Amino acid sequence: MTRGKFAICVAAGQLFGSVFAFVLDRQLTGQWHLYYLLALLCSVVIVGAVLYAVFPYTPESLLKLRHTDRIRKYSDEKFEAVADRLTGLK
Amino acid sequence: MGNEAALQEKQIEMAKELLFSGEQLPSFAQGLFIGQFDHARVLPFPEVNAEEKQRAEEFCTRLNAWMDEHVNADAIDREANIPDSVIRGLGELGVLGCTISKEYGGLEFSHYAYCRMVEEVARRCGSLTLFINAHQSIGMKALLLYGSKDQKDRWLPPLARGEVLAAFALTEPNAGSDANGVETRAVYDAARKAYVINGKKQWITNGGIADILTVMAQTEVDTPKGKQDRVTAFLVTPDMPGFKVTDVALEKVGMRGTKTAKLEFENLVVPEENILGTLGGGLKIALNVLNFGRTTFSAGCTGNCKDMMERAIAHAKTRHQFDKPLAAFGLVKEKIATMAALTYAVEASTYLTAGLLDRGEEDFKLETAIIKCFASEAQWRICYEAMQILGGRSFFTDQPFERYMRDARLNTIGEGANEVLRTFLIAAVGLGDIGLKVEGMLESKSKIGGFGKLLGFGASSIERMLKTPTVPVKSQELRGEADQLAAATRRFGVAVMRALATHRKAVLEKQMLCNRIADCVIALYTATAVISKLDADLVRANGTKDRLANDIAVAKLYCAMAFEKIDQSLETLFKNNDDQFEAVSDRLTGGKQIK
Numbered sequence: 001m002t003r004g005k006f007a008i009c010v011a012a013g014q015l016f017g018s019v020f021a022f023v024l025d026r027q028l029t030g031q032w033h034l035y036y037l038l039a040l041l042c043s044v045v046i047v048g049a050v051l052y053a054v055f056p057y058t059p060e061s062l063l064k065l066r067h068t069d070r071i072r073k074y075s076d077e078k079f080e081a082v083a084d085r086l087t088g089l090k
Numbered sequence: 091m092g093n094e095a096a097l098q099e100k101q102i103e104m105a106k107e108l109l110f111s112g113e114q115l116p117s118f119a120q121g122l123f124i125g126q127f128d129h130a131r132v133l134p135f136p137e138v139n140a141e142e143k144q145r146a147e148e149f150c151t152r153l154n155a156w157m158d159e160h161v162n163a164d165a166i167d168r169e170a171n172i173p174d175s176v177i178r179g180l181g182e183l184g185v186l187g188c189t190i191s192k193e194y195g196g197l198e199f200s201h202y203a204y205c206r207m208v209e210e211v212a213r214r215c216g217s218l219t220l221f222i223n224a225h226q227s228i229g230m231k232a233l234l235l236y237g238s239k240d241q242k243d244r245w246l247p248p249l250a251r252g253e254v255l256a257a258f259a260l261t262e263p264n265a266g267s268d269a270n271g272v273e274t275r276a277v278y279d280a281a282r283k284a285y286v287i288n289g290k291k292q293w294i295t296n297g298g299i300a301d302i303l304t305v306m307a308q309t310e311v312d313t314p315k316g317k318q319d320r321v322t323a324f325l326v327t328p329d330m331p332g333f334k335v336t337d338v339a340l341e342k343v344g345m346r347g348t349k350t351a352k353l354e355f356e357n358l359v360v361p362e363e364n365i366l367g368t369l370g371g372g373l374k375i376a377l378n379v380l381n382f383g384r385t386t387f388s389a390g391c392t393g394n395c396k397d398m399m400e401r402a403i404a405h406a407k408t409r410h411q412f413d414k415p416l417a418a419f420g421l422v423k424e425k426i427a428t429m430a431a432l433t434y435a436v437e438a439s440t441y442l443t444a445g446l447l448d449r450g451e452e453d454f455k456l457e458t459a460i461i462k463c464f465a466s467e468a469q470w471r472i473c474y475e476a477m478q479i480l481g482g483r484s485f486f487t488d489q490p491f492e493r494y495m496r497d498a499r500l501n502t503i504g505e506g507a508n509e510v511l512r513t514f515l516i517a518a519v520g521l522g523d524i525g526l527k528v529e530g531m532l533e534s535k536s537k538i539g540g541f542g543k544l545l546g547f548g549a550s551s552i553e554r555m556l557k558t559p560t561v562p563v564k565s566q567e568l569r570g571e572a573d574q575l576a577a578a579t580r581r582f583g584v585a586v587m588r589a590l591a592t593h594r595k596a597v598l599e600k601q602m603l604c605n606r607i608a609d610c611v612i613a614l615y616t617a618t619a620v621i622s623k624l625d626a627d628l629v630r631a632n633g634t635k636d637r638l639a640n641d642i643a644v645a646k647l648y649c650a651m652a653f654e655k656i657d658q659s660l661e662t663l664f665k666n667n668d669d670q671f672e673a674v675s676d677r678l679t680g681g682k683q684i685k
Contacts, residue, residue: 088407
């Protein structure tokens with residue numbers, strides 16, 4: 001999944017939530033609030049754009065990072081293994 | 091504040107001078123600052139052809155045989171002298187003219203071959219390495235790069251034969267790392283069609299024994315802003331009236347075999363045809379010469395690191411304590427593995443950079459500064475670890491380690507102190523390159539305005555910054571490290587943009603922050619070199635199965651160390667104790683009043 005698709009999914013989720021809140025508001029107050037609707041739509045666009053631009057990882061890259069986490073592991077075993085190879089200890 | 095502003099302006103001017111004019115792609119290391127991994131430049135590992143490699147190896151075999159017979163590194167250090175017979179021998183072998191083109195009688199070595207030769211010399215003797223580098227890598231480099239045909243015709247043939255020695259005279263009592271601050275002045279005398287030079291130079295390797303010197307002096311130059319002082323490079327010979335050697339060989343800690351001189355020029359008359367390059371173009375010449383010098387500097391570190399590591403391993407295998415060889419103890423293992431990982435990275439980075447130079451890359455100032463800092467610091471660390479393994483034995487002069495230690499001490503200071511290179515060159519040029527493109531952003535009064543201009547920096551740059559680049563290695567063995575390197579590059583690019591947006595122009599004054607940025611880019615570049623070298627070796631099955639297995643383990647360990655360093659540096663980029671350090675230091679030095 002690309003970062004763009006990920007942002008669209010999140011933004012779509014928020015849009016669904018926004019519409020739901022808007023309809024609920026209509027049910028509770030008996031009125032359609034145009035400004036409230038516009039504000040919600042704007043926030044959807046902004047959240048989507050910010051997520052796309054700023055969020056550093058896609059779900060895929062997060063998985064990849066988890067996979068490669070073991071490479072980052074600064075383990076004693078790595079040092080021992082290298083030294084044993086070079087000294088022929090094992 | 092006025093002085094600060096002027097100083098900053100000067101730094102930016104120097105950064106502009108450092109950045110080559112004209113349209114061109116940023117260098118590989120510069121690309122890292124915007125989260126770009128220009129893999130076409132570093133993958134596959136740039137190498138010279140097989141013929142050149144073979145020529146270099148054959149030359150090194152001859153050189154080693156000659157050194158076995160004629161070079162006594164301990165005696166050179168003890169007597170603080172490289173015998174004339176050794177200098178003559180180096181000349182006859184072609185060592186002293188190996189970078190000069192065949193047209194002038196030299197061997198026309200590639201950067202790779204020159205580095206291989208330096209590596210072999212450095213395995214034995216630091217003084218001899220410095221002597222050769224001072225003569226060839228910086229002493230005659232300006233003549234090779236910027237000399238006119240007449241100047242080359244006159245000087246290169248005797249230099250190629252090793253009959254004359256060259257030196258590079260930049261450092262002065264009040265100017266060292268700040269190359270633009272030289273106070274030696276050259277005034278034009280129209281009647282004599284010559285420049286009259288007055289001033290002092292110090293710590294000039296080979297300065298008192300050289301037959302030709304590249305001397306940097308301030309000259310008055312017509313500029314669009316009126317008459318201004320600009321540095322100019324002159325070819326000077328000791329027979330010119332007014333040339334004085336005030337100290338031919340200063341006593342020093344290490345590299346004792348080399349002659350480090352103090353010079354004085356009193357109305358030294360230099361014909362105008364002895365100008366190297368253009369009038370006022372000396373700063374670029376000086377910086378460019380030093381850029382080349384730093385590559386060969388690292389080659390020297392490579393040779394010495396290998397020798398120290400091999401000696402330490404041999405000792406750890408044979409020395410027994412508590413009924414076990416030293417090599418069986420965990421802390422000794424850690425030291426051996428660290429030495430091996432650093433040595434591999436120093437070698438890979440040196441030859442990656444040499445390969446880039448051989449391929450004709452025009453802009454390599456960042457890469458050469460990176461490897462100089464990395465190699466000299468790795469060498470110092472390896473020396474420490476090796477001495478710890480050898481224990482008391484390393485403290486006595488029958489072992490070469492005390493000499494190695496004294497020699498290595500120069501390398502983090504010479505050819506630009508590492509602190510200066512990290513902040514004024516690596517961070518300043520890397521950030522400055524982006525900064526010059528978004529100068530408005532740096533000069534912005536507000537963070538929001540600055541960030542707005544940053545966003546206007548260019549859609550392509552932003553996308554590069556936000557997109558995780560690809561590191562297309564061929565070997566599956568290195569796939570994980572390559573992915574990790576790509577992710578680290580992007581994270582670094584984002585952090586750089588954040589630093590610029592947060593601090594704007596003042597970012598260059600945040601030296602501790604700049605140092606962490608330099609740490610990151612050093613780790614990225616060296617990890618790149620390690621991955622690229624090993625990838626090439628694995629693809630070509632270059633080496634025995636056992637050696638390749640060792641290399642894989644060592645390279646993977648270095649990558650883990652480099653990624654750990656990047657993590658640490660990025661984590662502390664914005665949340666750190668820098669203010670506390672500054673406050674304590676200012677209290678003790680009266681720092682704020684000193685300005």
